[in-house]
Amino acid sequence: MPPTFHVPTHPGSTGEAVSRRMSTLRRKDNDAELAVRRLLHAAGYRYRVHYPIPGLPRRTIDIAFTRAKVAVFIDGCFWHGCPDHGTAPRSNAAWWEAKLSANRRRDSDTAAHLRDSGWTVLRIWEHEAPQTAAISITGALSGRTDILGKHPTDR
Structure with a gap:
């Protein structure tokens, strides 16, 4: 059974403008994800999109190469705590800190679960150039670990 991560109940809306802005953010098929997928597809690679993770309900791999067992996650800087671009909201700061x-923790748990199942896990920040991401992915597919970028959840 996967661990659960408790997030305190949201203390209320942070304002109508913020709520509207947050509701327009794409959870999947965002610009960063699509740019990387286009490059991989143009280079002849075929993959699964939003592939369910066995044993972890409601979690998916953004780009999965199932035969090679390579899982690619394109992480948003805000939602996943990018050390360069992640920000901490001032309104409801305690709630947001717990949420982020x-x-x-869920990213680390997911990566550990996949690695234990024999997968190579790549986490790519949304701000990374799509070409750089594609090089890291194709390197992992060919077994080259020397060109892979590092992500804080990679341990």
Whole structure:
């Protein structure tokens, strides 16, 4: 059974404008993800999109190469705590800190689960150039670990 990550109940809306802005953010098929997928597809690679993770309900791999067992996650800087671009909201700061910490713990748990199942896990920040991401992915597919970027959840 996967661990659960408790996030305190949201203390209320942070404002109508913020709520509207947050509701327009794409959870999947966002610009960063699509740019990387286009490059991989153009290079002749075929993959599964939003592939369910066995044993972890409601979690998916953004780009999965099932035969090679390579899992690629394109992580948003805000939601996953990018050390360069991640920000901490001032309104409801305690709630947001708990929420973003739970996201990072879930990322680490997901990566560990996949690695234990024999997968290579790549986490790519949304701000990384799509070409650089594609090089890291194709390197992992060919077994080259020397060109892979590092992500804080990679341990």
